[in-house]
Amino acid sequence: MTNVLVRRRSRERGGRSDGFARLVAHTDPVALVGITLSITLSVMLDLSNAASGVESLLAGLMGITISLLVDSLARAERRFHLRTLLDGPPWLVHAVPEVVTGTREAVERHPGTRVAEEARRRFERFRAQTEQLRVGRIIRPGDDCQDLLGGTRECVRRLDAVTNVMPRASGELSWWRSDIGRHYWAANVEALGRGVRITRVFLHVGLTDELTELVRAQRRAGVRVGLLPWGVVDASRHVNLTLWDGTACWEGVMSAHGEITENQFSVNPPDLARLTDVFDVCVEAATFLD
CATH class of the missing domain: 3.30.870.10 (Endonuclease Chain A)
Structure with a gap:
């Protein structure tokens, strides 16, 4: 029973850490820098008594809000760009997300294995072949x-x-x-x-x-x-x-x-x-x- 509880807590901690890692990985770098600077500024204002505790907190929250807004705009820009890229024949619109999702899941589910390496090689080969087709050539x-x-x-x-x-x-x-x-x-x-x-x-x-x-x-x-x-x-x-x-x-x-x-x-x-x-x-x- 004790071992089961330990494993459960370990999975919970791993899940939280994995979730945080995914959050960081999918957040725009500019937003991460902005949030870090906002928190640092808030702490410095409070410690130096340059502003009251409430003012320091508000300054930090304002900086974080602006950073998250920038992150939201960057995400929207990427989504719009992806929609533009997929603006084509129906077979292409339906197939591309499945190809990308399947390749990503193969790498994420089997990291460090031959399966992950083969997924990368096949995707690179597909990319190279697509580039040949792009210029009007079939090999x-x-x-x-x-x-x-x-x-x-x-x-x-x-x-x-x-x-x-x-x-x-x-x-x-x-x-x-x-x-x-x-x-x-x-x-x-x-x-x-x-x-x-x-x-x-x-x-x-x-x-x-x-x-x-x-x-x-x-x-x-x-x-x-x-x-x-x-x-x-x-x-x-x-x-x-x-x-x-x-x-x-x-x-x-x-x-x-x-x-x-x-x-x-x-x-x-x-x-x-x-x-x-x-x-x-x-x-x-x-x-x-x-």
């Missing part, structure tokens, strides 16, 4: 090509592309034979059927039978094909890219072995300008089989 892993397919299916006028055949992969063209490559080519054929003009430049280290057959197949389907040997243009322009109607673009970031490790879809003007410049340079240097 996905190398095996997720949904934006490449989606952009091709939505294209209405022209599709410009550069296919970089790496030295290791030259002659095997494994990407075009893969599942994603077949789906991408099918989307190209559908686009041609809609009247989309497709221009594709193949960067290569040598014409093999397999590459020649691929070029012939694309030309028969209606693609304007250009061939560009390695070394003619600067290595910085050896990229895989697609441009749709001059309004959106895709870039496949490659490893040293020619494997696409990252898919970048973008409507960001600087990205569009950079990849358009790469395409224009490659077109100018390529030999077209017209």
Whole structure:
């Protein structure tokens, strides 16, 4: 029984101290300084006999009242700012408070654990991804090509592309034979059927039978094909890219072995300008089989 009472008192003291800590944490720093100065001023006036006890008390209360008013105004300003930030689509307004609350509770309920650390990492990753979206860019892993397919299916006028055949992969063209490559080519054929003009430049280290057959197949389907040997243009322009109607673009970031490790879809003007410049340079240097 004694142990139960001790634990209860300990919890009560802990609850009071936790409540005070939360109060301090959520009070504006300016208000805390104002309250402290008000109490100090009241005590000094009383001890120095510069004012009567009642006057000292009133001066302290007046300072505290002003400080709390400042704190109230600061809170109102923050609430107004948050409401402004959440002034958007309904799905965003409903989701943001839940995301923030869930992350905060994960950290508060499991402090110092791997759960709290993982909550912080995931929130940071979410913030970084949101910043990419903010500038008009979607970044996905190398095996997720949904934006490449989606952009091709939505294209209405022209599709410009550069296919970089790496030295290791030259002659095997494994990407075009893969599942994603077949789906991408099918989307190209559908686009041609809609009247989309497709221009594709193949960067290569040598014409093999397999590459020649691929070029012939694309030309028969209606693609304007250009061939560009390695070394003619600067290595910085050896990229895989697609441009749709001059309004959106895709870039496949490659490893040293020619494997696409990252898919970048973008409507960001600087990205569009950079990849358009790469395409224009490659077109100018390529030999077209017209």
